[in-house]
Amino acid sequence: MTTTAVSEETTETGRIPALLRSNTVWTLAVLVALFALFAVLKPAEFATTFNIRNVATDSAILLVLAVGMTFVIVTAGIDLSVGSVLVFSGVVAAKTMVALGGTTAGWGGIALGALAGMGSGLGWGLVNGLLVTKARIPPLIATLGSLGVALGLAQVITGGSDVNRIPAKLANAIGYGLVAGVPWLVIIAVLIAVVFGLLLALTRFGRHTYAIGSNAEAARRVGIKVDRHLIKVYALSGLLSGVAGVLSLAHYTTTTIASHTSDNLSAIAAVVIGGASLFGGVGTVAGTVIGVLIPGVLRNGLIILGAQRFWLDVAVGAVLVVAVFFDQLRRRARERR
Amino acid sequence: MTEPLLEARGVTRRFGHVQALRGAAFTAYAGEVVALIGDNGAGKSTLVKTLAGALRPDGGEILLDGRPVHLTDPVDAQRLGIETVYQDLALAHDLDAAANLFLGREPTRFSFLHVLDRGVMQRRAAEAFDELGIRLPDMSAPVRQLSGGQRQCVAVARAVAWASRVVFMDEPTAALGVVQRKQVLDLIRRVRDRGVTVVLISHNMPEVLAVADRVEVLRLGRRVARFTAADTSVEQLVSAMTGGLDQEGAA
Numbered sequence: 001m002t003t004t005a006v007s008e009e010t011t012e013t014g015r016i017p018a019l020l021r022s023n024t025v026w027t028l029a030v031l032v033a034l035f036a037l038f039a040v041l042k043p044a045e046f047a048t049t050f051n052i053r054n055v056a057t058d059s060a061i062l063l064v065l066a067v068g069m070t071f072v073i074v075t076a077g078i079d080l081s082v083g084s085v086l087v088f089s090g091v092v093a094a095k096t097m098v099a100l101g102g103t104t105a106g107w108g109g110i111a112l113g114a115l116a117g118m119g120s121g122l123g124w125g126l127v128n129g130l131l132v133t134k135a136r137i138p139p140l141i142a143t144l145g146s147l148g149v150a151l152g153l154a155q156v157i158t159g160g161s162d163v164n165r166i167p168a169k170l171a172n173a174i175g176y177g178l179v180a181g182v183p184w185l186v187i188i189a190v191l192i193a194v195v196f197g198l199l200l201a202l203t204r205f206g207r208h209t210y211a212i213g214s215n216a217e218a219a220r221r222v223g224i225k226v227d228r229h230l231i232k233v234y235a236l237s238g239l240l241s242g243v244a245g246v247l248s249l250a251h252y253t254t255t256t257i258a259s260h261t262s263d264n265l266s267a268i269a270a271v272v273i274g275g276a277s278l279f280g281g282v283g284t285v286a287g288t289v290i291g292v293l294i295p296g297v298l299r300n301g302l303i304i305l306g307a308q309r310f311w312l313d314v315a316v317g318a319v320l321v322v323a324v325f326f327d328q329l330r331r332r333a334r335e336r337r
Numbered sequence: 338m339t340e341p342l343l344e345a346r347g348v349t350r351r352f353g354h355v356q357a358l359r360g361a362a363f364t365a366y367a368g369e370v371v372a373l374i375g376d377n378g379a380g381k382s383t384l385v386k387t388l389a390g391a392l393r394p395d396g397g398e399i400l401l402d403g404r405p406v407h408l409t410d411p412v413d414a415q416r417l418g419i420e421t422v423y424q425d426l427a428l429a430h431d432l433d434a435a436a437n438l439f440l441g442r443e444p445t446r447f448s449f450l451h452v453l454d455r456g457v458m459q460r461r462a463a464e465a466f467d468e469l470g471i472r473l474p475d476m477s478a479p480v481r482q483l484s485g486g487q488r489q490c491v492a493v494a495r496a497v498a499w500a501s502r503v504v505f506m507d508e509p510t511a512a513l514g515v516v517q518r519k520q521v522l523d524l525i526r527r528v529r530d531r532g533v534t535v536v537l538i539s540h541n542m543p544e545v546l547a548v549a550d551r552v553e554v555l556r557l558g559r560r561v562a563r564f565t566a567a568d569t570s571v572e573q574l575v576s577a578m579t580g581g582l583d584q585e586g587a588a
């Protein structure tokens with residue numbers, strides 16, 4: 001080991017590498033390059049307000065799931081249940097709204113339905129947190145269990161067929177509505193990303209989330225209430241899945257029970273493309289936003305280029321692996337030992 | 338000597354089939370450096386963890402200022418002014434040195450939002466490292482990127498910065514080069530001169546005799562001997578550790 005005398009100049013130049021070292025800058029560069037590529041190839045179709053709004057809307061609900069997933073992955077956990085909890089929460093919200101007036105329900109009924117949906121999500125998150133901390137079941141298994149149970153119960157509640165009679169007001173405002181040309185869905189998702197991004201980056205709660213993912217035993221020894229913190233993190237992921245359930249209900253005006261089986265993997269992929277480590281301790285919400293947009297832009301661009309649908313999954317899967325591969329290379333180059 | 342500051346009596350602790358502590362005793366007086374030595378697996382780390390609140394003993398008593406204390410977690414010990422450099426360092430490797438120094442005790446602003454006060458943390462961490470003569474190449478780098486010795490320095494700095502009564506150091510010099518080792522030993526003396534008791538675990542006998550005022554020897558989970566460092570030789574220590582000497586009998 002060396003006693004490097006740190007002079008002023010080394011600390012100065014230390015700043016530039018710090019920026020280049022950051023994962024977010026590189027993934028942002030990839031996103032911009034991808035965007036530029038499609039914009040050059042198909043300017044008339046790709047680089048239009050209409051299309052960009054489409055990409056953003058399609059990504060909004062996934063982003064809400066991925067923000068919660070970021071916290072979970074930073075603690076070195078995983079939440080496979082997000083898609084099922086989304087469906088379950090959507091079903092509870094829909095049933096409540098139908099009972100309170102269906103398509104003609106007023107804002108009161110809509111609010112109660114939305115609260116019921118978010119409450120269900122929070123409930124599932126708490127269940128996951130308790131299973132992981134108190135019952136000591138590994139997160140992969142605990143959330144795989146709630147994945148099955150939540151989806152099964154959603155089908156039991158609905159008898160297997162989607163609930164369609166969603167309040168028109170909800171669909172028109174939140175589902176399709178625009179504010180100054182920006183869809184409500186996007187505004188809500190961005191607000192959630194900003195609020196929870198700041199929570200993770202700037203607060204003690206965020207710092208403890210990183211500490212637990214880095215070394216849970218060390219966190220315990222300095223007095224961080226690790227179990228309580230993990231329960232909060234899984235509860236947050238559940239709550240955001242509930243929010244996503246309500247947003248999905250508003251956008252598709254139906255519960256879409258069958259179409260969320262791969263949401264969990266999409267959210268995990270987004271978080272990992274965004275630079276988080278599945279070993280915990282590393283990851284940011286800013287990275288996750290980019291991680292949601294890269295596959296989103298890629299899919300959209302390939303469709304516009306006329307690629308066959310099957311190739312989309314191939315491309316997105318390949319991007320995930322390539323992103324993680326380059327991330328590993330950079331990490332290895334950076335580490336001294 | 339006077340009344341002990343910290344005392345353990347008849348502490349037992351079992352891990353599955355391994356009886357790590359079999360009625361271990363330990364005594365530390367105010368303002369001294371006391372070395373705790375013993376062979377690999379003698380139970381030194383286990384004893385320190387029980388005294389630091391990181392591990393609950395199966396039986397026995399822990400007394401601070403002559404009064405029994407129950408340490409249910411490390412925070413209990415920290416509140417009493419007891420800090421620990423664990424053998425595994427217990428650092429969060431993805432966080433930087435300042436974050437580790439303040440881990441679990443982060444100063445915050447806007448009280449109910451608990452926004453980290455990074456400025457205060459950076460400044461006070463820099464002061465703490467300066468005081469110990471520790472120079473890190475990059476204060477903003479995650480601890481993972483530091484060398485083993487630098488990491489050990491961070492763990493030592495954290496414990497020393499917060500301790501007001503006792504610091505346990507479980508092999509704090511194990512990964513250190515000659516210069517750093519000397520710095521840590523100087524630091525141990527300085528901490529003692531500040532009135533804080535230092536409990537040093539080390540396998541390096543000359544180092545132990547150089548810095549410690551007293552030496553306590555653990556063998557197979559029991560204390561077998563106590564020495565005053567000034568009139569003890571390395572041979573005597575080795576003989577106590579390996580079984581040639583048992584002052585305290587098999588009571």
Ligand SMILES: Nc1ncnc2c1ncn2[C@@H]1O[C@H](COP(=O)(O)OP(=O)(O)OP(=O)(O)O)[C@@H](O)[C@H]1O
Nearest residue numbers: 352355357375376377378379380381382383384424
């Ligand atoms: N968490 C644990 N689980 C199981 N066994 C343990 C655990 N911690 C310690 N032990 C056992 O207890 C005994 C004492 O271990 P301890 O770490 O206290 O020894 P030590 O004196 O610190 O040794 P060293 O000098 O190698 O650090 C050993 O036999 C060890 O295997």
Ligand SMILES: [Mg+2]
Nearest residue numbers: 381382424507
């Ligand atoms: Mg040990």
